[in-house]
Amino acid sequence: MEKKLTLLLQAGKIREVQSHLEKLEPKKIRREELLGMANIARRSGFHRLAFRLLNPIVRPKNKLSHAKATPAELVEYGIILFRLGVIEESRRVLQLPEVASCPESKLYLAFNYFGEWEYTKSKELLLDYTKNPSISPYDKLIGLVNLGQAYVGLDDPGSAIAVVKDVIPQAKTRNYNLILANALQTYAEALIDQRKFIEAKKLLSEIENVIGSSHYRYDVYLQKNLAVIDLRTTGNTSSIDEVRVTAQAKRLHELVRECDLIRAVNTKDLDLITKVYFGSPYPAYRERLVRHWGDELELNDNYLWDLNSSVSNSSSLVFDVRDGVELSSGKSIKKGTSIHRLLKVFANNMYKTFKMEALFSQVFPNEPLLLVTSGHRVYDTVNRARNWMVENKFDFYIDEAHGEYSLKSNSSYQLKIPKNFDPSSDVRGAHINEMLRLLGGGYFTVNEVMQVLQVSVATANRYLKEATEANLIERTGSGRATKYFSKQKRAV
Numbered sequence: 001m002e003k004k005l006t007l008l009l010q011a012g013k014i015r016e017v018q019s020h021l022e023k024l025e026p027k028k029i030r031r032e033e034l035l036g037m038a039n040i041a042r043r044s045g046f047h048r049l050a051f052r053l054l055n056p057i058v059r060p061k062n063k064l065s066h067a068k069a070t071p072a073e074l075v076e077y078g079i080i081l082f083r084l085g086v087i088e089e090s091r092r093v094l095q096l097p098e099v100a101s102c103p104e105s106k107l108y109l110a111f112n113y114f115g116e117w118e119y120t121k122s123k124e125l126l127l128d129y130t131k132n133p134s135i136s137p138y139d140k141l142i143g144l145v146n147l148g149q150a151y152v153g154l155d156d157p158g159s160a161i162a163v164v165k166d167v168i169p170q171a172k173t174r175n176y177n178l179i180l181a182n183a184l185q186t187y188a189e190a191l192i193d194q195r196k197f198i199e200a201k202k203l204l205s206e207i208e209n210v211i212g213s214s215h216y217r218y219d220v221y222l223q224k225n226l227a228v229i230d231l232r233t234t235g236n237t238s239s240i241d242e243v244r245v246t247a248q249a250k251r252l253h254e255l256v257r258e259c260d261l262i263r264a265v266n267t268k269d270l271d272l273i274t275k276v277y278f279g280s281p282y283p284a285y286r287e288r289l290v291r292h293w294g295d296e297l298e299l300n301d302n303y304l305w306d307l308n309s310s311v312s313n314s315s316s317l318v319f320d321v322r323d324g325v326e327l328s329s330g331k332s333i334k335k336g337t338s339i340h341r342l343l344k345v346f347a348n349n350m351y352k353t354f355k356m357e358a359l360f361s362q363v364f365p366n367e368p369l370l371l372v373t374s375g376h377r378v379y380d381t382v383n384r385a386r387n388w389m390v391e392n393k394f395d396f397y398i399d400e401a402h403g404e405y406s407l408k409s410n411s412s413y414q415l416k417i418p419k420n421f422d423p424s425s426d427v428r429g430a431h432i433n434e435m436l437r438l439l440g441g442g443y444f445t446v447n448e449v450m451q452v453l454q455v456s457v458a459t460a461n462r463y464l465k466e467a468t469e470a471n472l473i474e475r476t477g478s479g480r481a482t483k484y485f486s487k488q489k490r491a492v
Contacts, residue, residue: 002036009043010138012177012211017044026053035073038080047083051357054080055371058093071099079108085358086369087115103132107143110150117285119153126150141167141179148186155291157190164190181211181218188225197229220246224255231266251402257351265292278303278417279350303417305350307396307409317395320416321347327416331392336433338363339385346398346407347417353404366459377454431455432467440486443476 001020008017021041026049029037034053042050058069058077069077074093081090091112099105110125126147130140144167151160164183171180184207191200204222211218220243227239244259257280264272277289277299290297304318318327324340325332333340345354345362360367360374363381367374382405386398396409407415431453438452449460464484467473473484 002033002040005040006036009040010176010178012181014044018046021046021049024049029053031057031067035070035076039076042076042080042083047080050076050080051084051369052371055369059368059370071102072104074099075102075105075108078105079111081357081369082108082112082115084369085355086361087112088365089361089368103129103135104139106132107139107146110146114146114150114153116282117153117288118282119150119284123147123150123154137170138174138176138179141171141176141183145179145182145186148183148190152186152189152193153288155193155288157193160186160190177210181207184210185218185221185225192225192228192232195232197233200225200229220250220252220255224259227259228262231262235266237263237267251353251404253352260351261289261292265294268295273297274299274303275305275350278419279305281348299419301419303419304414305347305417307407307413307415308411317411318414318416319343319394319396322416322418326392326394331394333388336431338381339388342381342385343407346405347415353401353406355404359405364455366462367456432463432470432472435463435467436472436486440473443483443485445483 005017005020017040021044024037024041034057038050038053041047041053054069054073054077057067057073074096078090078093078099081087081093091109093099094105094109094112106125106129110122110129113119113121113125126143129135130143130147135143144163148160148164148167151157151163164187167183168180168187171177171183184203188200188203188207191197191203204225207218207222223246224240224243227243230236230239240259240263244256244263247253247255247259257276260272260276263269264276273289273293277286277297280286280289316328319325320327321343323332324335324343333343341363342359345359354362356375356378357369359382360369360378364374364377382398382400389397395411395413396407396415399406399408435449435453439448446457446460446464449455449464450457453460453463455463464473464475468475468484473486475482475484477483
């Protein structure tokens with residue numbers, strides 16, 4: 001079955017593959033087949049199924065009763081995490097010493113950096129990957145197409161064209177339709193950047209012939225590129241606006257962001273470019289935004305994000321996300337708590353709605369995503385946040401649609417967002433303070449830290465080490481008899 005599904009994927013028959021996967025019974029898959037099926041599930045967009053297949057191997061409940069994950073399984077698990085929006089853990093897995101022997105680790109790490117617009121890092125990884133003699137011709141073409149896309153992201157269309165020009169005939173000969181469609185798209189985008197619009201349109205027409213409507217992604221990106229040509233040649237904004245509406249409906253958040261950037265740059269809309277800047281947390285993306293804007297971009301230190309743009313009148317109700325307080329009433333949330341971190345995650349990326357897995361990775365950084373408990377912790381935090389909002393009569397709420405979360409308001413409620421802030425920057429400090437508050441009255445152990453903070457043993461030990469180095473606590477004993485105490489409390 002794995003071989004059959006792989007051939008269907010290479011031919012671009014994604015919906016047929018998905019139909020097979022919907023009937024899959026994970027418990028009946030043998031261990032030696034899990035990696036291949038997880039790979040197919042991930043490439044078909046069934047990321048949670050892929051995670052369900054490999055998580056018990058990579059993060060077993062009882063480590064003694066499971067065979068250790070192989071480097072290949074770890075690499076596949078790393079890219080699955082990335083597809084779920086778990087960026088940092090994905091990066092940690094793909095940088096493990098034991099996966100260095102797998103060439104795919106560099107390819108997938110390049111994808112990971114794509115997710116934060118770090119195209120320079122991606123380019124270097126892809127150059128190394130495509131020179132590796134051990135990879136298959138198919139995988140080399142994948143690497144080259146993505147290398148071309150990295151060059152487009154770096155505003156180097158000439159290098160992008162030089163790379164993908166050689167890919168197209170090979171993909172046609174071997175009937176690799178997905179690779180061909182991606183190569184044609186990259187080529188077309190590079191030509192658009194060179195303002196060679198007639199040639200770009202020919203390539204875009206060819207994509208439609210190759211891939212048809214077998215995957216929603218290609219049609220909407222095809223329309224995006226045609227809309228860019230329309231905007232740049234006629235000044236007409238209606239096409240790019242229509243693409244934005246479609247992207248919003250299909251939850252293609254990065255495409256929505258890109259549509260706003262394209263519109264703002266081409267119409268010199270200062271309000272819109274400001275929104276895109278504050279609503280995009282990626283430093284590399286902001287650098288690209290400033291570069292495309294061209295003129296000097298003067299920005300305030302803070303931005304007021306209206307949670308309901310359909311309401312025309314601005315509100316006097318403003319919640320300062322960084323400080324966790326409503327400015328008019330003084331109602332607040334304790335800084336650094338899981339609810340406060342949740343609000344900061346939402347505010348840090350205005351364009352995105354968040355899957356449970358992505359929320360977990362940002363609200364509880366440095367902790368591994370687990371099959372059962374991680375979801376419960378996110379749902380608990382979301383429910384407590386909702387109750388807090390109701391109790392304090394805040395006019396905004398956490399919405400859930402299609403399994404993804406976002407902040408919304410029924411009126412014109414605004415969030416005050418600083419230009420630069422990291423949603424997880426105060427996590428460790430808040431956890432250490434909470435640890436001292438709850439346990440600082442006497443001696444305590446690492447197990448007690450794990451219990452009160454609901455963190456793993458590795459995270460608990462890291463907090464204890466940092467608190468010890470900061471001279472906040474002192475350690476006594478060794479091994480299982482190790483205990484800690486707060487130096488401030490003892491002095492009193």
